[in-house]
Amino acid sequence: MWKFARCLAIPLVALGAASAEVKFPRMMQYRQTLWGRTRDVNFPAFVERLPKMKEDLHLTHLVLSGWDGWDEGYWHVEKFLGDPGEVMRLVQEHGLRAVVASLIFDVHGRIAPRDRDIRIMRETLEKFQPDSLIDGCYLSDEPQYSLCEHLNCRERFRRWLRENFDLDELERHGIDLETVVQPSSFAERRENQFLWSLYGHFRAEAIRRYFEEEVEVWRKVAQGIPYFIVLSSNSYIYDSFSGSIANLGSIPDMLWLDLYPGDNYGLKDAAGMLYEMAESVNxxxxxxxxxxxxxxxxxxxxWDSYMVAMHLDAIAAFADKGVFQGEAGQPMSEVEKHYRAMSEAWGNIEKMEEYLYGARTVSDVGIAWSELTAGNRYVGFEGAYGYFGNVAGIYIMFMKNHMPVRAFTLEGTTEDMLSSYKVLVVPKAECMTERQVEMLRNWVGRGGVLIATGRTSACDRYGLEMGNYALSDVFGVDLLGHKFMSKGELSFNLTSEMRLVYYPKVPERFRGDPLYLVDSVRVHDGAQVVGRWGDGSPAAVLNRYGKGASLFLxxxxxxxKFGQEDWLVFWGDLMDWALGEAGASRPVELSGCPRDVQVNLREQEAEGGRRVLHMLCSEDREISGVEAKVALRDGHGAEEVVEVLSGVRIPYSxxxxxxxxxxPSFKMYTCIAISMGKETSPTKLPELPQYRPRPWRARSIPEELYEVPPWRDLAGLRVGVFR
Structure with a gap:
C-alpha cells in the first residue's frame, strides 16, 4: 500500500468501528478508514472535520505513525503529525482508540535503523498505554523490497550458497562463488536458470527471517499488544510468496493484505484468490x-470494499492525499463523490460485521498455487505474469461459473489441510518438492479427484527438468517433450483475454508462444484418452489411481482461456463432472444470474450455524430475476433467510x-444470511432450471469445439476430440 509513500508523509490514520458483541480479538473487530496526508497537511482542519468523519465513515480508531525521509544520504525522522499527545487527546475526546504504526521505508537500497523505530514505539507505548487506549501495532512490508538488493547482498548470497550447497554441484551448473552475483537482467536469468532459482530461495529465506526477527523485537516492546503486518500487492507479483504469504505462517498476530484489486496489475477479478490463499495459511x-x-x-x-467482505473477516481502507480534502486541480465535486461512495460502502460494512467474523468459504474445490514455480521458472516482469495469469485465469473461470472455490499454497499446506478438499486443480505447477509430490499422490489415493494441466511436476524444486512428471503414475502419462500447436488446432485466440489479466504494457512478444504449448505424452496402459487435439494427440487423459482419479490436460x-464463452462452459461442466466423481456437488446454484456477478458462500459457527451468500457485480447496475439454491450442512434445515443490508426477511423453501x-434485486452487491437449525421435513420443491450462467447455449459444448461426448458425459469414458 505504501508504493507512493516514498514521496509522502503519512502521519495520521483513522480507522473504523468494532462490534462490542463479537467476541473476537480486538484487532479483528474494526473496519478501518485510513487518512493519508501530505507533509504540508493542515492538522487544525483535520481536527475540525473529525466529528463528521467519525459519523459518516463509522470511525473508532486513529493510527499514530512516524515517517522516514531521505535527505542528502542520511536518514532522518519527522516527528508525528501534531505531537502524539495532541492525537491522543483527540482519541480521548472523541471516544476513539489508537493503533501505533511503525513504517520502515527502504530508500536507495537502505533500511531505516531498527533501534530508532524501537525507541519511537517504546516511548509512545510507555506514555499512553497505561490508559489502555492502544489496541495494536503494525509494520508495513516495505523493507523486503530492498532486503536482498543492497550492497551487502552479494556476500550474504555467497555465504548462503557455501552453507547450503556442495561446491562441486555448484560448479557443475557453472556457478563460481568468487564471481557470482545475484542475477538482475532477464538475460542473466535465462542464461543460468539454476542460479536464479537459488537466489529466489535465498530471498524467500532472508525475507522470512527478517519478519521473524522484526516481530520478535516488536512483541517484546509491545508487551502483549496485538501485532500485525501489512503486505502490499507488490509482494505477490514481484516478490516471493514464501516471504509474503506461503511461509509467514503464524508470525504475525494478524495479517493485512493490501492488493489494490480494482487498480493495479489486473488483479480485480482475481483478488479473491489471493485473499483465500492467505486465509489457508493464516x-x-x-x-x-x-x-x-x-x-x-x-x-x-x-467494489473493492465488497470484494474484501466476500472473502475475509476484517476490512480496511487507505485514503490517499486529496481524496477527501481536495488538492490542486481536483474539483471538490469529485472529492465529495469519493466521500459519499466511501460513506455508503462503510455504512453497509457496519451492517454486515457480525456476518464476517470467523467465516470460511464453503467449497470442496481448491486451486493450488506453487511458489516454487512462480519464483523459479517465471521470474520478473516477463514470467511472473505468465504463471500468475494462468492460475488467476482459472480462478476467474470459477467465478464466472458462480462456483465458490478456495485457493491455497502448496508450500503452506499439509496433508491434514488437503483432506478438506474433494477436488483439486493444480495448474502448471512445474516445480515441486518430494514432500509436495507425495502429499498429492496420497490425497488422490485416498479418493480425491485431481485436475492438472501440462508441465505440472515436470521439474524439481530448483526448476531443473527431471525428464518425466514426478506424478506420472497419478496422471497416467509419461512426458516425452512438448510442441507448439497451430492456432487452429488449439482454437486459442488469447490476446484479448491476456489484456484483461496482464498489465497493459507487457510486450506482445511475451504473449505469444507459450499460449500454444502442449505436452507430448505417452499414455499408460489402463489410462484413457478422453479428449484429443485436432492432430489426434492426447488433450485430456483420465486415470484411476487408488480410490481417486486424475484428469490431466x-x-x-x-x-x-477465461475470456471465451466456449471455455467457460467447458470449465463449468468439467468441475461438475469432477465434483460428481468425488461424491460432492456445488454449494450454490443460481438461475438467471449474469456471468460478471461473482459469488461466494461463507460459513460461520454462529448459533446453530450460519451460511452467508455474497454476490458482487462488476458494475454498479441493478441485478434482478435471480433464483438461488444454497446447500446446508448435512442434517440441518433453515430457520431464517435475511437480506443483510436491508434487514428484509426473504421467503424460502x-x-x-x-x-x-x-x-431480491440489488445494485452491485448483496449479502444474504441463512440461519441454520435442526432439519425439518423438506417441502417438495420444483427443481431449478438446468444451471447455466447467462449467457448460455442450448447445447452444453459447442459443436465447433468438441465432438461427442460432451464433457458432462466424461464418466462414460467415451472419447471426444478437441479442436
Missing part, C-alpha cells in the same frame, strides 16, 4: 486493506440439506 487472522486514491472511481471504492495454459429462494 486462518481467522487475515484482513483486507483497500486503497482509495484520487484515481479511484466511486464505483471502484465500493496436456495444455499448460488453460487458465488463459427447504429441501433436504438445501434452501431455495429468490434473490
Amino acid at each position: 486462518p481467522g487472522r487475515v484482513g483486507g486493506w483497500i486503497d482509495v486514491t484520487i484515481r479511484a472511481t466511486p464505483t471502484r471504492i465500493k 496436456t495444455a499448460p495454459n488453460v487458465g488463459l 427447504v429441501g433436504r440439506n438445501y434452501v431455495m429462494f429468490e434473490v
Whole structure:
C-alpha cells in the first residue's frame, strides 16, 4: 500500500468501528478508514472535520505513525503529525482508540535503523498505554523490497550458497562463488536458470527471517499488544510468496493484505484468490486493506470494499492525499463523490460485521498455487505474469461459473489441510518438492479427484527438468517433450483475454508462444484418452489411481482461456463432472444470474450455524430475476433467510440439506444470511432450471469445439476430440 509513500508523509490514520458483541480479538473487530496526508497537511482542519468523519465513515480508531525521509544520504525522522499527545487527546475526546504504526521505508537500497523505530514505539507505548487506549501495532512490508538488493547482498548470497550447497554441484551448473552475483537482467536469468532459482530461495529465506526477527523485537516492546503486518500487492507479483504469504505462517498476530484489486496489475477479478490463499495459511487472522486514491472511481471504492467482505473477516481502507480534502486541480465535486461512495460502502460494512467474523468459504474445490514455480521458472516482469495469469485465469473461470472455490499454497499446506478438499486443480505447477509430490499422490489415493494441466511436476524444486512428471503414475502419462500447436488446432485466440489479466504494457512478444504449448505424452496402459487435439494427440487423459482419479490436460495454459464463452462452459461442466466423481456437488446454484456477478458462500459457527451468500457485480447496475439454491450442512434445515443490508426477511423453501429462494434485486452487491437449525421435513420443491450462467447455449459444448461426448458425459469414458 505504501508504493507512493516514498514521496509522502503519512502521519495520521483513522480507522473504523468494532462490534462490542463479537467476541473476537480486538484487532479483528474494526473496519478501518485510513487518512493519508501530505507533509504540508493542515492538522487544525483535520481536527475540525473529525466529528463528521467519525459519523459518516463509522470511525473508532486513529493510527499514530512516524515517517522516514531521505535527505542528502542520511536518514532522518519527522516527528508525528501534531505531537502524539495532541492525537491522543483527540482519541480521548472523541471516544476513539489508537493503533501505533511503525513504517520502515527502504530508500536507495537502505533500511531505516531498527533501534530508532524501537525507541519511537517504546516511548509512545510507555506514555499512553497505561490508559489502555492502544489496541495494536503494525509494520508495513516495505523493507523486503530492498532486503536482498543492497550492497551487502552479494556476500550474504555467497555465504548462503557455501552453507547450503556442495561446491562441486555448484560448479557443475557453472556457478563460481568468487564471481557470482545475484542475477538482475532477464538475460542473466535465462542464461543460468539454476542460479536464479537459488537466489529466489535465498530471498524467500532472508525475507522470512527478517519478519521473524522484526516481530520478535516488536512483541517484546509491545508487551502483549496485538501485532500485525501489512503486505502490499507488490509482494505477490514481484516478490516471493514464501516471504509474503506461503511461509509467514503464524508470525504475525494478524495479517493485512493490501492488493489494490480494482487498480493495479489486473488483479480485480482475481483478488479473491489471493485473499483465500492467505486465509489457508493464516486462518481467522487475515484482513483486507483497500486503497482509495484520487484515481479511484466511486464505483471502484465500493467494489473493492465488497470484494474484501466476500472473502475475509476484517476490512480496511487507505485514503490517499486529496481524496477527501481536495488538492490542486481536483474539483471538490469529485472529492465529495469519493466521500459519499466511501460513506455508503462503510455504512453497509457496519451492517454486515457480525456476518464476517470467523467465516470460511464453503467449497470442496481448491486451486493450488506453487511458489516454487512462480519464483523459479517465471521470474520478473516477463514470467511472473505468465504463471500468475494462468492460475488467476482459472480462478476467474470459477467465478464466472458462480462456483465458490478456495485457493491455497502448496508450500503452506499439509496433508491434514488437503483432506478438506474433494477436488483439486493444480495448474502448471512445474516445480515441486518430494514432500509436495507425495502429499498429492496420497490425497488422490485416498479418493480425491485431481485436475492438472501440462508441465505440472515436470521439474524439481530448483526448476531443473527431471525428464518425466514426478506424478506420472497419478496422471497416467509419461512426458516425452512438448510442441507448439497451430492456432487452429488449439482454437486459442488469447490476446484479448491476456489484456484483461496482464498489465497493459507487457510486450506482445511475451504473449505469444507459450499460449500454444502442449505436452507430448505417452499414455499408460489402463489410462484413457478422453479428449484429443485436432492432430489426434492426447488433450485430456483420465486415470484411476487408488480410490481417486486424475484428469490431466496436456495444455499448460488453460487458465488463459477465461475470456471465451466456449471455455467457460467447458470449465463449468468439467468441475461438475469432477465434483460428481468425488461424491460432492456445488454449494450454490443460481438461475438467471449474469456471468460478471461473482459469488461466494461463507460459513460461520454462529448459533446453530450460519451460511452467508455474497454476490458482487462488476458494475454498479441493478441485478434482478435471480433464483438461488444454497446447500446446508448435512442434517440441518433453515430457520431464517435475511437480506443483510436491508434487514428484509426473504421467503424460502427447504429441501433436504438445501434452501431455495429468490434473490431480491440489488445494485452491485448483496449479502444474504441463512440461519441454520435442526432439519425439518423438506417441502417438495420444483427443481431449478438446468444451471447455466447467462449467457448460455442450448447445447452444453459447442459443436465447433468438441465432438461427442460432451464433457458432462466424461464418466462414460467415451472419447471426444478437441479442436
